[in-house]
Each structure stands twice: as C-alpha cells, then as structure tokens.
Amino acid sequence: MNEPTVFIVDDDQAVARSLRWLIESVRLRVETYASAQAFIDGYDAARSGCLVLDVRMPGMSGIELQERLAAQRIRIPIIFITGHGDVQMAVRAVQAGAFDFIEKPFNDQDLLDRIQRAIARDAEQRDRDQQRARLRTLFASLTPRESEVLDLVVEGLSNKAVANALGLSAKTVEVHRAKVMEKMHARSVSDLVKMAMQRQGWG
Amino acid sequence: MLPASDMLWLALVVLGGSLTAVLIVLGVVLARLRDAERRLDERESRHESMLDRLQENEYRLRTIIESEPECVKLQAEDGTVLEINPAGLRLVDANQPADIIGRKIFSVVAPEYVDIYRENMRRVFAGEAMVYEFRAITLKNRVAWMETHAAPLRDARGNIYALLGITRDITEHKQAEEQARRHQTELARVARLSTMGEMATGIAHELNQPLSAIANFSRGCIRRLRSGGMSPVELIEPLEEVCEQAERAGDILRHVRDFVRKSEPHLKPMDVNQIVRAVVKFTEHEARQQRTLVRLNLDPLLPKVAADAIMIEQVMVNLVRNAIEAMSEANSSRREITISSRLFETDFVEIEIVDTGPGIDGSLIDQVFDQFFTTKPEGVGMGLAISRSIIESHGGTVRAESSRDGGAILRFTLTINTQQSSRRERADSIHS
Numbered sequence: 001m002n003e004p005t006v007f008i009v010d011d012d013q014a015v016a017r018s019l020r021w022l023i024e025s026v027r028l029r030v031e032t033y034a035s036a037q038a039f040i041d042g043y044d045a046a047r048s049g050c051l052v053l054d055v056r057m058p059g060m061s062g063i064e065l066q067e068r069l070a071a072q073r074i075r076i077p078i079i080f081i082t083g084h085g086d087v088q089m090a091v092r093a094v095q096a097g098a099f100d101f102i103e104k105p106f107n108d109q110d111l112l113d114r115i116q117r118a119i120a121r122d123a124e125q126r127d128r129d130q131q132r133a134r135l136r137t138l139f140a141s142l143t144p145r146e147s148e149v150l151d152l153v154v155e156g157l158s159n160k161a162v163a164n165a166l167g168l169s170a171k172t173v174e175v176h177r178a179k180v181m182e183k184m185h186a187r188s189v190s191d192l193v194k195m196a197m198q199r200q201g202w203g
Numbered sequence: 204m205l206p207a208s209d210m211l212w213l214a215l216v217v218l219g220g221s222l223t224a225v226l227i228v229l230g231v232v233l234a235r236l237r238d239a240e241r242r243l244d245e246r247e248s249r250h251e252s253m254l255d256r257l258q259e260n261e262y263r264l265r266t267i268i269e270s271e272p273e274c275v276k277l278q279a280e281d282g283t284v285l286e287i288n289p290a291g292l293r294l295v296d297a298n299q300p301a302d303i304i305g306r307k308i309f310s311v312v313a314p315e316y317v318d319i320y321r322e323n324m325r326r327v328f329a330g331e332a333m334v335y336e337f338r339a340i341t342l343k344n345r346v347a348w349m350e351t352h353a354a355p356l357r358d359a360r361g362n363i364y365a366l367l368g369i370t371r372d373i374t375e376h377k378q379a380e381e382q383a384r385r386h387q388t389e390l391a392r393v394a395r396l397s398t399m400g401e402m403a404t405g406i407a408h409e410l411n412q413p414l415s416a417i418a419n420f421s422r423g424c425i426r427r428l429r430s431g432g433m434s435p436v437e438l439i440e441p442l443e444e445v446c447e448q449a450e451r452a453g454d455i456l457r458h459v460r461d462f463v464r465k466s467e468p469h470l471k472p473m474d475v476n477q478i479v480r481a482v483v484k485f486t487e488h489e490a491r492q493q494r495t496l497v498r499l500n501l502d503p504l505l506p507k508v509a510a511d512a513i514m515i516e517q518v519m520v521n522l523v524r525n526a527i528e529a530m531s532e533a534n535s536s537r538r539e540i541t542i543s544s545r546l547f548e549t550d551f552v553e554i555e556i557v558d559t560g561p562g563i564d565g566s567l568i569d570q571v572f573d574q575f576f577t578t579k580p581e582g583v584g585m586g587l588a589i590s591r592s593i594i595e596s597h598g599g600t601v602r603a604e605s606s607r608d609g610g611a612i613l614r615f616t617l618t619i620n621t622q623q624s625s626r627r628e629r630a631d632s633i634h635s
C-alpha cells in the first residue's frame with residue numbers, strides 16, 4: 001500500500017511551507033500546492049492520506065474544491081483551516097462531508113492529532129473499498145445460473161426448494177452450490193449471507 | 204401704558220402656540236397692571252376710578268391664571284419664585300404656596316441642570332424669550348422632565364424685573380424622545396464601530412497569516428529539538444522564515460495607517476452649520492450628563508462646503524467628546540464648549556471648538572494627533588488621528604492650540620464648494 005501523504009493546499013506560500021515544516025516533524029510525507037486547481041491537476045486518487053485546505057483562497061475556494069472532489073467520488077478526508085470569521089463556512093463544509101476543521105491560530109498538537117485521525121480514516125475507507133472491489137469481482141465470476149442459486153440459498157431455501165423453484169434436479173443444484181462456495185471463497189452458507197448483505201449495502 | 208403693538212409683539216415673539224401665547228400676554232398684562240398699581244399707590248394717585256378698574260382687571264386675569272391648567276409662575280432674577288398658580292403648585296408637589304413661593308426655583312431643578320437653567324434665566328433677563336427643557340426634582344423627590352416657555356417682564360421704563368414662565372410636564376414625551384435618541388446614538392455608534400470593526404477584521408485576517416506561519420515554523424523547530432538527532436544548521440532556514448514573517452506582520456501594521464487614510468470621502472455641497480447642529484444633537488446627552496453647556500456661534504451666511512457629512516460629523520463628535528471628557532476629567536467648574544463657524548481666507552470655512560477645560564500641554568500639542576496617543580485610561584488614541592486623516596482627505600487642515608484662559612482650541616478648515624465640483628457632483632449622479 002502507498003505511504004500516506006498530507007496534501008497542503010494554501011495560496012499563502014509561507015503558510016504552506018510552515019505547515020510542511022511542522023507536519024514533517026512527525027515524519028509524515030507532505031506535498032504542497034499553491035491552488036485548488038494545481039491540486040486537482042496533480043492528484044492521483046489512488047494516493048492515500050489527507051488534505052489540509054485553507055477555506056479562503058483566491059480562484060477556486062476550498063469549499064469549491066471539496067465539491068469538485070465529491071463530484072468525482074474522491075473521498076480523501078479534508079481538514080479545513082479557517083480564519084477568524086469563517087467558522088460558519090467551515091461548519092457548512094463539515095456538514096457537506098469534510099472531515100474536520102481547525103481555527104487559526106491553532107495548537108500544533110491539535111492539528112497533528114487531527115491529521116493522524118484523518119489519515120486513519122482514509123486508510124479504513126480504502127480498506128473497505130478494497131474489500132468491496134474484491135467482492136464485486138467474486139460476484140462477477142459467477143455464471144447466471146450460479147447467481148440464481150446463490151440468491152435463493154442466501155434467502156434460506158433448502159437444496160430441494162431451490163431445485164423446485166428453478167425447475168432443476170436436486171443433484172444439479174448441489175453441484176452449482178458447491179461451485180458458488182468455491183468461487184466465493186465461502187466456508188459456510190452464513191459467509192455467503194454476509195457477502196450478499198455487503199453487496200446490498202453498496203447496491 | 205400697554206400699547207397693543209407691544210402685546211402683539213410679545214405674543215408673536217414668545218411663541219407660536221396660541222394658549223401659551225395668550226397666557227403670556229395675560230401674564231404680562233397682569234404684571235404691568237400690578238406695576239401700575241404699585242406706582243399709582245406710590246404716587247397716592249387721585250385717579251381712584253382707574254385704580255378700581257385696574258384692580259378689577261387684575262382680579263379677572265388672576266382668576267383666569269389661577270384656573271389655568273398649566274403651571275404659570277413669576278421668578279426674580281436670582282431665581283426666587285414670586286408667584287405661582289395652583290397648577291404650578293401641583294407640578295412641583297407643593298402642599299401650599301409657602302412651600303415654594305419665596306424659595307429659589309433651583310430647589311426643584313436637577314443638579315446637572317442648575318448651571319444651564321441659570322444661563323437660560325440670564326438670557327431671559329437680558330431680554331430674550333426662550334423655551335428650555337430641564338429635569339426637575341419636585342418637593343416630594345419625584346423626577347420629571349419639564350419644558351418652560353419663558354419671557355421677560357418689563358416695567359413701564361422697560362426694565363426687566365421678572366421672568367414669566369409657563370411650564371409643562373413633558374416626561375412622557377421626553378421618555379419617547381430619549382428612547383429615539385438612544386436608538387440613534389446607538390446606530391451612530393454601531394455605524395462607527397462597524398467601519399472600525401471591518402477594518403479590524405481585515406487586519407486580524409491579514410495578521411493571522413504571518414502569525415500562524417511563525418507559530419508553525421517555531422513549533423516545528425521545537426519538536427525536532429525535543430526529539431533530537433537534528434543538527435542546528437538545519438534550523439537556520441526555518442528560523443530565517445520566522446524573521447521574514449515577523450517583518451511581514453510589521454508591514455501589515457504599517458499599512459493600517461494608509462488604509463485609514465485611503466477611505467475616500469464622498470464630497471457633496473453641505474451646509475456646515477447643519478452638520479454642527481446634528482453633532483450637538485448627537486452629543487447632547489453626554490454633554491448634559493457632564494453638565495456641559497454647548498454654545499453655538501455660527502455664521503448664518505456661510506457658503507456651502509465640499510464635505511462628506513457623515514465623516515465631518517464623526518470628526519466633530521470626536522472633538523466635542525474630547526472636550527467634554529477633558530473638562531469632566533479635570534473636574535472643571537466651568538464647563539462650556541463653544542462651536543463657531545466662520546469664513547476663513549477666501550476658499551475655506553473654519554470650524555472652531557473651544558472648551559473651558561485644562562487645555563493641552565504645549566509639549567504635547569504635536570503629539571495629540573498621533574495614532575494611539577492618549578492620556579486617558581480608557582482611551583484608544585485614535586479620535587484625533589482619524590479626525591486629521593478625514594480632514595486632510597477633504598483638503599483641509601486641523602490644528603490644536605491652548606487658549607489664553609486655559610482651555611483647548613481645536614480648529615479645522617473645509618474647502619468651499621465651488622461651481623465646478625457641484626457640476627461634477629451632478630455629472631456623477633447622472634452617470635451612477
């Protein structure tokens with residue numbers, strides 16, 4: 001897995017450099033960008049970490065960047081840094097899905113803690129995403145008939161009932177069922193049920 | 204003895220209000236009749252029938268005044284109450300005439316109004332008819348707002364020997380007015396503060412950048428030093444950054460001054476006397492609380508000046524407030540502010556604000572306009588600095604002096620509105 005990076009987007013270069021200096025002190029990888037556009041152009045969604053954003057920026061604002069990322073289904077956690085009068089703006093950003101915000105002037109430990117939490121959240125998210133992707137390929141490996149069998153088994157039907165429902169012999173159902181278990185790497189019916197439920201969760 | 208024209212003059216000059224005018228005229232008639240009576244007595248007049256008529260007239264007038272629902276009273280020059288009608292007795296909560304007749308009127312005037320009341324009386328005895336308000340504390344310690352219409356009473360030789368006053372309780376009206384005024388001053392204060400507040404927010408925002416950069420660089424250094432394994436040389440660069448950011452913060456503060464100066468006035472042809480009167484209204488409450496008398500000495504024939512009325516109001520409020528504060532801090536016994544307007548050279552109007560406070564120490568005269576220069580524990584020291592930048596942005600000048608008899612004199616000039624600028628003004632309004 002790739003090393004988490006703290007992406008800093010701040011039009012004030014001195015502030016950006018100072019944040020880099022501070023955050024690197026806890027041995028985190030840091031990249032700075034001078035504008036929201038520069039970040040969008042340079043960011044590869046596969047890279048993990050978190051984003052530290054100034055709410056107020058000329059050109060594309062921090063809030064707009066958040067919207068753009070959301071539209072592209074990029075869910076890297078965002079920590080907004082706000083000035084004095086912008087707290088309400090930040091609250092709205094958090095309601096719109098930003099991870100957190102911190103008001104300037106801030107305590108350094110406070111910022112570093114939030115960054116660590118954001119990175120942890122990103123890792124979890126990416127884990128879950130990976131799991132889903134794996135499940136998706138597993139489901140995709142089933143033939144249409146196997147899928148039908150799976151759906152009914154998961155509903156709790158016995159082999160006989162499945163056979164009746166699909167107009168197949170009990171023997172054939174038995175074979176399909178064993179194939180499904182194997183392809184899905186499931187050790188039991190309850191494993192299958194769990195996987196099916198997960199699939200439903202993300203529709 | 205009582206020429207009709209005299210009565211008419213009194214009636215017109217004293218007031219427009221018909222009832223009060225009638226009463227005053229009646230009062231004058233009464234007083235003169237009594238005066239005539241006295242003189243007749245003195246001479247042991249042979250004209251008995253005339254005296255009878257006079258007494259009869261007085262009796263009738265007296266009946267009218269006695270039954271008059273408003274307070275009617277006569278006062279001597281020293282404030283002694285000579286006569287008062289039943290309505291007057293009720294107004295001051297007197298049980299019988301002896302409670303107030305023969306006593307000084309000041310016994311029912313609130314302390315902070317005594318000086319102003321005396322001054323008004325002085326003017327009436329100098330021949331002026333006046334309307335004035337004051338806070339009264341009645342004989343039963345009830346506090347009430349009063350309005351008096353006062354006129355001088357003259358004897359046959361034209362000498363003023365008494366003040367005739369008709370007084371009404373205006374407490375309710377006053378409370379409504381006070382509320383309106385409080386609202387207005389509050390608005391003015393908010394307006395003033397919000398521009399200052401906006402400026403402060405802007406400055407705070409600007410300063411936040413270098414300050415947080417400084418904090419971040421420094422914290423980063425401390426963390427590395429704590430965890431060790433860091434060579435001192437590596438700290439040079441971030442520390443240089445810290446210095447740079449501190450300088451940046453200093454630059455921002457230096458710009459604040461220009462920021463203040465740069466807010467452009469919106470010049471319009473303005474009547475400076477009108478601005479003065481508005482300022483007197485804004486500061487009336489404070490002046491009254493500090494027992495300060497504000498006099499106006501305005502040239503009524505001044506040409507219009509090119510001014511941003513709100514800004515000039517702000518300047519004058521600053522100056523008047525400073526004067527009030529100076530006199531109350533120094534506990535001056537005489538507290539007067541005189542605001543004058545006059546033509547200055549050919550192109551300017553000069554406004555002068557003179558007080559009777561301690562004045563400004565000669566060694567400080569050059570400093571009082573500096574930002575943050577203050578001798579007051581609660582002062583910010585921005586009043587005169589802002590005032591100067593406003594006046595200069597209007598093309599005028601402002602100076603401070605100490606007057607020979609001790610107080611401070613603050614003068615500023617405004618340029619007379621020229622034809623050209625008023626044409627430009629018109630053009631502006633067409634384009635906008």
Ligand SMILES: Nc1ncnc2c1ncn2[C@@H]1O[C@H](COP(=O)(O)OP(=O)(O)OP(=O)(O)O)[C@@H](O)[C@H]1O
Nearest residue numbers: 525526529562571577578582583584585586587611
């Ligand atoms: N009329 C005056 N008489 C005596 N001293 C005065 C007078 N006006 C100003 N000063 C002096 O000048 C100083 C600066 O006045 P300025 O109005 O700039 O600030 P301030 O009144 O102290 O505070 P603020 O910013 O609240 O107005 C005052 O503190 C006072 O010492």
Ligand SMILES: [Mg+2]
Nearest residue numbers: 521525586587
């Ligand atoms: Mg002041």
